[in-house]
Amino acid sequence: xxxxxxxIADLGDQxxxxxxxxxxxxxxxxxxxNEEIIxxxxxxxxxxxxxxxxxxxxxxxxxxxxxxQWANVRRPPIDYQDIIYYSAPKTEKRPKSLDEVDxxxxxxxxxxxxxxxxxxxxAGVAVDAVFDSVSVATTYKEQLAKLGIIFCSFSEGVHNxxxxxxxxxxxxxxxxxxxxxALNSAVFSDGSFCYIPSGVRCPxxxxxxxxxxxxxxxxxxxxxxxxxxGSYVSYLEGCTAPIRLETQLHAAVVELIAHDHAQIKYxxxxxxxxxxxxxxxxIYNFVTKRGKCQGVHSKIxxxxxxxxxxxxxxxxxxxxxxxHAVGEFYSVALTTNRQQADTGTKMIHLGVNTRSTILxxxxxxxxxxxxxxGLVKILKKAQNARNYTQCHSLLLGERCGAHTFPSxxxxxxxxxxxxEASTTKIGEDQIFYCLQRGISSEDAVSLIINxxxxxxxxxLPMEFAVEAQKLLDISLEENIG
Amino acid sequence: MTxxxxxxxxxxxxxxxxxxxxVDLTINEGEVHxxxxxxxxxxxxxxxxxxxxxxxxxxxxxxxxxxxDLLSMRPEDRARAGIFLAFQYPIEIPGITISYFLKAxxxxxxxxRGLEELDAIDFLALIKEKMQSLEMDENFLTRPVNAGFxxxxxxxxxxxxxxxxxxxxxxxxxxxxxxxxxxxxxVANGINALRRKDxxxxxxxxxxxxxxYIVPDSVHVLLEGRIVKSGGKELAMTVEEKGYGxxxxxxxxxxxxxxxxxxxxx
Numbered sequence: 001x002x003x004x005x006x007x008i009a010d011l012g013d014q015x016x017x018x019x020x021x022x023x024x025x026x027x028x029x030x031x032x033x034n035e036e037i038i039x040x041x042x043x044x045x046x047x048x049x050x051x052x053x054x055x056x057x058x059x060x061x062x063x064x065x066x067x068x069q070w071a072n073v074r075r076p077p078i079d080y081q082d083i084i085y086y087s088a089p090k091t092e093k094r095p096k097s098l099d100e101v102d103x104x105x106x107x108x109x110x111x112x113x114x115x116x117x118x119x120x121x122x123a124g125v126a127v128d129a130v131f132d133s134v135s136v137a138t139t140y141k142e143q144l145a146k147l148g149i150i151f152c153s154f155s156e157g158v159h160n161x162x163x164x165x166x167x168x169x170x171x172x173x174x175x176x177x178x179x180x181x182a183l184n185s186a187v188f189s190d191g192s193f194c195y196i197p198s199g200v201r202c203p204x205x206x207x208x209x210x211x212x213x214x215x216x217x218x219x220x221x222x223x224x225x226x227x228x229x230g231s232y233v234s235y236l237e238g239c240t241a242p243i244r245l246e247t248q249l250h251a252a253v254v255e256l257i258a259h260d261h262a263q264i265k266y267x268x269x270x271x272x273x274x275x276x277x278x279x280x281x282x283i284y285n286f287v288t289k290r291g292k293c294q295g296v297h298s299k300i301x302x303x304x305x306x307x308x309x310x311x312x313x314x315x316x317x318x319x320x321x322x323x324h325a326v327g328e329f330y331s332v333a334l335t336t337n338r339q340q341a342d343t344g345t346k347m348i349h350l351g352v353n354t355r356s357t358i359l360x361x362x363x364x365x366x367x368x369x370x371x372x373x374g375l376v377k378i379l380k381k382a383q384n385a386r387n388y389t390q391c392h393s394l395l396l397g398e399r400c401g402a403h404t405f406p407s408x409x410x411x412x413x414x415x416x417x418x419x420e421a422s423t424t425k426i427g428e429d430q431i432f433y434c435l436q437r438g439i440s441s442e443d444a445v446s447l448i449i450n451x452x453x454x455x456x457x458x459x460l461p462m463e464f465a466v467e468a469q470k471l472l473d474i475s476l477e478e479n480i481g
Numbered sequence: 482m483t484x485x486x487x488x489x490x491x492x493x494x495x496x497x498x499x500x501x502x503x504v505d506l507t508i509n510e511g512e513v514h515x516x517x518x519x520x521x522x523x524x525x526x527x528x529x530x531x532x533x534x535x536x537x538x539x540x541x542x543x544x545x546x547x548x549x550d551l552l553s554m555r556p557e558d559r560a561r562a563g564i565f566l567a568f569q570y571p572i573e574i575p576g577i578t579i580s581y582f583l584k585a586x587x588x589x590x591x592x593x594r595g596l597e598e599l600d601a602i603d604f605l606a607l608i609k610e611k612m613q614s615l616e617m618d619e620n621f622l623t624r625p626v627n628a629g630f631x632x633x634x635x636x637x638x639x640x641x642x643x644x645x646x647x648x649x650x651x652x653x654x655x656x657x658x659x660x661x662x663x664x665x666x667x668v669a670n671g672i673n674a675l676r677r678k679d680x681x682x683x684x685x686x687x688x689x690x691x692x693x694y695i696v697p698d699s700v701h702v703l704l705e706g707r708i709v710k711s712g713g714k715e716l717a718m719t720v721e722e723k724g725y726g727x728x729x730x731x732x733x734x735x736x737x738x739x740x741x742x743x744x745x746x747x
Contacts, residue, residue: 430574432556433571433574434586435555436566437586438561447577448574451576453576
C-alpha cells in the first residue's frame with residue numbers, strides 16, 4: 001500500500017537559509033596573531049592607552065594557556081595563526097544615520113529579516129547591528145539617551161564612557177578566566193555596551209544582530225551590560241553567518257552586572273551557519289557569558305535558543321552574590337546533521353536566600369550530538385539557597401545522541417537542590433498518531449518539537465518567540481523541492 | 482447509493498505473516514457494524530489497514546471509501562477525508578496540550594476541506610461543550626496529550642477527539658478494553674451521541690459487553706483472518722454464550738470457505 005513519507009532519520013537533513021554573502025569591500029588585518037596585530041586593532045579603533053595595555057596583558061596571558069579539551073565535542077585543531085582578527089567594511093567615515101549606511105548592508109539585514117528600518121520604530125526594537133567587527137548603525141540611541149540609557153557599540157562605549165568601561169570590563173569574566181576569554185580580551189573588535197541608570201526601566205527591548213560576513217574571519221565581540229540599582233533591561237541577541245566551507249571561530253564574551261534590585265533579561269537566538277550535511281564548515285561558537293548578581297534582590301535571566309553553529313560550546317552563568325538574588329537559565333539547543341553542542345550553565349550561590357532555576361531542552365536529529373553540562377555550586381554562606389534543575393532531551397532518529405553532565409556541589413546544609421532529567425524519542429507512533437488526526441508529518445514534527453520547547457519559548461519576548469519557533473521549523477524541515 | 486466503506490476480498494500481512502485472508506465488509510451511511518473475534522484473529526490489522534498504518538500491507542483485494550480507492554491515499558488524507566481511528570493504545574505526546582493538539586488537527590482537516598480555520602475562542606467553545614457531554618473536567622485541556630493518563634482517561638480522550646473532529650467513518654479499536662463499568666457507560670454514551678445518519682462506525686471488540694451499550698446494526702465474527710459469520714445484534718449474544726469455538730469448527734467443517742450470511746443493508 002502506498003504511504004510515502006520520509007523516515008524520521010531524514011528529518012533534520014536541511015539547508016541553511018541564511019547563507020548569502022554580501023559583496024562589500026572589507027578592510028582586513030593580515031592573518032595571524034601577535035602583539036603587532038593587537039596594536040593595530042587598538043590603533044584602528046583609536047583606543048585609550050588602558051585598553052591597549054589590558055589587551056596586551058590578556059594576550060600575554062593567553063600565550064601561557066592551553067586550549068581546553070574537556071568538552072564533549074570532536075573537531076580538528078584550530079590554527080590560531082590562520083585567522084584574520086580584524087575585518088571592517090571599508091567606509092570613509094562612520095555613518096550617523098541609517099540613510100548613510102551602505103544600502104547593500106541594509107539589504108543584507110533585510111534578507112535576514114532584521115528590522116532596522118523606520119517601521120521598526122513601531123515595533124519598539126532598538127537595534128545595534130554588528131557587521132563583522134564594526135557596529136554599523138544604531139537606532140533609538142537618542143530616545144534612549146533621554147532616559148539616561150546608554151546603548152551603543154562597544155567602541156563608542158570606550159570613547160564616550162571610558163570610566164565605566166574601565167571599571168567593569170573584565171570584572172565578571174577576567175581575561176584569565178579561560179583560553180577563549182583571554183583570546184577575546186586580546187583581540188575583541190566590537191560588540192555592544194549598555195548602561196541603565198538607577199531606577200530606570202528600559203522601555204524597549206534592546207536588540208543586537210550579529211553576522212559574520214568576511215571569509216576566515218574570527219568574530220570576537222564583547223558585550224557589557226550594567227544595570228544600576230532598581231533598573232530593568234531586556235536584551236536580545238540574534239546571530240547568523242553565510243555559508244563557507246572552512247570553519248570560522250566565534251569567541252565572544254558577554255558580561256552582565258546587576259546591582260541592588262536590578263533585573264537583566266538576556267535572550268539569544270543563535271543561528272550561525274551549522275556546516276553542511278557532511279559536517280564541513282560552520283561556526284565554532286565558543287562563548288563565555290556570565291552575569292553577576294552583585295546587589296541584593298538582583299535578578300539575571302538567560303534565555304537561549306541555539307539552533308546553528310557547527311559546534312556550540314557555552315555556559316551562560318550567574319554568580320549570585322547579593323542576598324536574595326535570582327538566577328535563571330532557559331535553553332533550547334538543537335543539533336541536526338553533524339552539529340555538536342556542549343552547553344549548559346553555572347549557578348554559583350554566594351548570598352543568603354539566593355535562588356536559581358535551570359530549564360534545559362536538548363533536541364538532536366541526524367547525526368547531531370547534544371550535551372548538557374551544568375554546575376550548581378552552593379557556598380558556605382549561602383543560607384537557604386535553592387536550585388531547581390530540569391534537563392530534558394529529545395531524540396529524532398537513530399543516529400543522534402544526547403548526553404548530560406550535571407555537577408552539584410553543596411557546602412551549606414540549609415540549602416535545597418533538585419534535579420530532574422529525562423530523555424525521550426519522537427517515535428513513528430507519535431507521528432502516525434498526528435497523521436491519523438489529519439496533521440501532516442512536517443507539522444507533526446514541528447508540533448512535537450514546539451511542545452517540547454514551550455516552557456523556554458514562553459520566556460522569550462513575543463516577537464522573538466515566534467522567530468525562534470520558525471527557526472526550529474526551518475531547521476528541521478524536510479528537504480522537499 | 483455508494484456505500485460509505487466497501488472492503489472487497491482483502492488480504493493483508495503484518496510483517497511477514499498473512500493476517501487477513503479475504504475479508505469482505507460493507508458499511509453504509511448511518512450504520513454501526515461490530516467486528517468481534519478472539520485475540521490474533523486480525524481485528525486490529527483490519528483497523529490499521531483502513532488508516533494506512535506502517536507495518537501492514539494489503540496484498541490483494543480493494544477498499545473503497547465513498548467510492549474512492551482508499552488504499553492509495555496517504556494516512557493524513559484519509560483522516561482529512563473523515564476517517565477516524567480511536568486507538569487501542571493511544572500514543573503519548575509529552576509537552577503538547579490537548580487543546581493545542583486538537584486545534585491543530587481540527588484546523589488541518591478544516592483547511593483541507595476549504596473551511597475557515599477556527600480561532601482559539603471558537604475552538605474553546607466547541608471543545609468545552611464536547612467535554613461536558615463526556616463528563617470531562619476542563620483542566621483536562623491543559624494536560625499534555627495522553628502523557629500520564631490512566632487507561633480510562635486515554636479512551637475518553639479518544640472519544641473527545643472523535644466528538645470534535647466529527648468523522649464520517651469512525652473505527653473504534655477495542656475502545657472498551659481497560660475500562661471499568663462506569664467509564665464504559667460514559668464512553669458508550671459519548672459514542673452513541675455521535676451516531677449520525679450520514680456517518681458510519683466500525684466497532685472492533687473482543688467482548689460483547691460494549692455492544693450492550695452501543696447496539697450495532699450488524700455483527701461480524703472474524704476468525705483466523707476471515708469473517709466467518711455475520712448477523713444482527715443477537716449474534717453478539719450468541720458469541721457471548723457459546724464463545725468462538727463453535728464458529729471455528731463450523732468454519733473448519735466445510736471444505737470451501739463458509740458462505741457468509743450477510744444482512745442486507747437497510
